[in-house]
Amino acid sequence: MLTSKNAKLHLAKYLKEGLRYDSRKLDEYRDIKIETGVSNTAEGSAKVTLGKTEVIAGIKLSLEKPYPDTPDSGNLMVEVSLPSLASPEYESGPPGIDAIEFSRVVDRGIREGKVVDTKKLCMEPGEKVWSISIDIVVINNDGNIIDASGIAAMAALLDTTMPKVEGNTVNYKEKTKDRLPIDSWVVPATVHKIGEHFLVDLTCEEEEASDGRLTLAAKEDGRIYALQKGGDIPLTKEDLATMLKLGLDSGKKSLARLKEVLK
Amino acid sequence: MMSFSKRTDGRSLTDLRPMEAKVGVIDKADGSAYFKIGNTAAYAAVYGPKQMLPRFMQDPRRGVLRCSYSMMPFSGMGERVRPGQNRRAKEISMVTEKALLPVVDIEKFPNSVVDVFIELPQTDAGSRCAGITAAALALADAGIPMKDMVSSVACGKIDDKLLVDLSYEEEAFDGEVCDIPFAFMHNSGKITLLQGDGVVDTDSLLKLFDMAKEAAGKVYEVQKNALLEKYKVEGDLDADQ
Numbered sequence: 001m002l003t004s005k006n007a008k009l010h011l012a013k014y015l016k017e018g019l020r021y022d023s024r025k026l027d028e029y030r031d032i033k034i035e036t037g038v039s040n041t042a043e044g045s046a047k048v049t050l051g052k053t054e055v056i057a058g059i060k061l062s063l064e065k066p067y068p069d070t071p072d073s074g075n076l077m078v079e080v081s082l083p084s085l086a087s088p089e090y091e092s093g094p095p096g097i098d099a100i101e102f103s104r105v106v107d108r109g110i111r112e113g114k115v116v117d118t119k120k121l122c123m124e125p126g127e128k129v130w131s132i133s134i135d136i137v138v139i140n141n142d143g144n145i146i147d148a149s150g151i152a153a154m155a156a157l158l159d160t161t162m163p164k165v166e167g168n169t170v171n172y173k174e175k176t177k178d179r180l181p182i183d184s185w186v187v188p189a190t191v192h193k194i195g196e197h198f199l200v201d202l203t204c205e206e207e208e209a210s211d212g213r214l215t216l217a218a219k220e221d222g223r224i225y226a227l228q229k230g231g232d233i234p235l236t237k238e239d240l241a242t243m244l245k246l247g248l249d250s251g252k253k254s255l256a257r258l259k260e261v262l263k
Numbered sequence: 264m265m266s267f268s269k270r271t272d273g274r275s276l277t278d279l280r281p282m283e284a285k286v287g288v289i290d291k292a293d294g295s296a297y298f299k300i301g302n303t304a305a306y307a308a309v310y311g312p313k314q315m316l317p318r319f320m321q322d323p324r325r326g327v328l329r330c331s332y333s334m335m336p337f338s339g340m341g342e343r344v345r346p347g348q349n350r351r352a353k354e355i356s357m358v359t360e361k362a363l364l365p366v367v368d369i370e371k372f373p374n375s376v377v378d379v380f381i382e383l384p385q386t387d388a389g390s391r392c393a394g395i396t397a398a399a400l401a402l403a404d405a406g407i408p409m410k411d412m413v414s415s416v417a418c419g420k421i422d423d424k425l426l427v428d429l430s431y432e433e434e435a436f437d438g439e440v441c442d443i444p445f446a447f448m449h450n451s452g453k454i455t456l457l458q459g460d461g462v463v464d465t466d467s468l469l470k471l472f473d474m475a476k477e478a479a480g481k482v483y484e485v486q487k488n489a490l491l492e493k494y495k496v497e498g499d500l501d502a503d504q
Contacts (some may be wrong), residue, residue: 059338
């Protein structure tokens with residue numbers, strides 16, 4: 001496609017001068033807006049806005065049987081959905097490969113980073129545990145859905161209050177003051193490579209020109225709990241080192257922003 | 264069993280829950296809107312008119328309006344709602360289409376489709392009405408030719424009281440309850456949606472029609488203001504636009 005090729009050349013020319021269309025620096029994130037309690041039917045919820053990108057995360061809790069291999073741990077599930085509402089490119093029906101990849105990358109960060117102490121979610125070993133469903137719905141996509149989804153998921157987990165349990169059933173209408181057992185805070189951060197340039201927090205237009213990307217999920221101390229390379233180009237060791245540094249830096253900024261809002 | 268005497272949230276029998284509306288909330292849509300009434304909130308987005316695909320679904324005589332109502336997984340009052348269209352969502356999508364079609368002038372768009380997507384981040388009661396109200400706004404925002412505006416609200420009867428815009432708590436009242444969602448065409452005063460759940464007599468139903476019409480007028484005011492908010496032009500307003 002000639003037009004996209006031209007658009008890419010044009011963007012590359014800008015990037016060479018250290019400029020982006022919205023006048024950000026290459027390593028500059030858009031303002032992260034975080035609003036919690038956006039859905040009162042959810043046990044916890046948050047809306048994250050990055051420029052024109054807007055996602056809503058909601059937590060639902062239920063009592064379920066644990067998985068046979070983890071009889072004393074709660075269950076965790078992440079699902080990102082890209083509804084037809086948000087973009088003409090999103091099709092109705094079962095999740096496409098993008099939504100599946102985004103869900104799994106966000107899931108791995110939360111799971112491997114041990115954000116939730118799932119052992120504390122066990123009510124009766126082998127019989128009854130809390131199951132956490134984290135659903136993230138994209139309302140507006142102007143790029144960087146993975147990071148926005150991961151930040152929203154983290155904020156929604158922190159916003160969650162446990163519903164009341166009566167015998168074997170959950171009374172969703174009565175919320176207790178108990179919180180989820182959150183052990184640590186993890187967010188994903190994605191870095192893209194366009195030509196020789198590395199960028200964070202891309203808009204859709206920039207993502208279209210992307211050659212490759214790397215997402216990492218990290219804690220404040222810089223330890224990494226999940227990785228995902230995307231895009232079609234191979235990366236050198238030097239590429240990787242640059243992307244890790246940029247990713248860790250922007251991850252730290254996202255965590256700092258979360259702390260500001262949620263304390 | 265106590266008989267119903269007072270509304271749980273202190274409203275009068277003809278009061279609606281607090282409303283807010285905004286158009287142009289989804290950047291990539293041709294038209295979009297957000298509508299909230301009490302604790303029920305709906306986003307709606309319109310895409311089209313565009314060519315209907317696959318081709319065998321095209322109608323060479325007129326355009327097709329296609330609506331999809333969907334609850335976000337965390338938007339139910341109880342357990343997580345599984346994504347995808349269950350029977351309830353399919354039926355609501357269908358009645359939403361029928362509620363909007365009479366005002367949408369798409370005869371002039373043969374072989375085309377106008378897609379309307381409704382997503383609810385939280386629901387209390389009256390979610391189909393909120394969806395229809397948001398969708399009508401989104402159609403207007405998309406510049407789809409419309410003959411009238413559609414405003415939707417439910418009315419009902421609890422024991423011997425007739426009331427407007429029931430909340431979930433009221434729908435669940437332990438007594439004789441009926442809940443009747445209406446959608447009104449503002450100028451013609453005709454209804455494009457009528458469903459009913461629970462027991463009601465003819466006299467009450469006809470009274471509820473009048474109450475719903477008045478209430479829908481209040482919904483209309485909120486819709487009109489949301490459109491003015493975006494499309495208001497200072498000074499002269501070109502009547503041809």
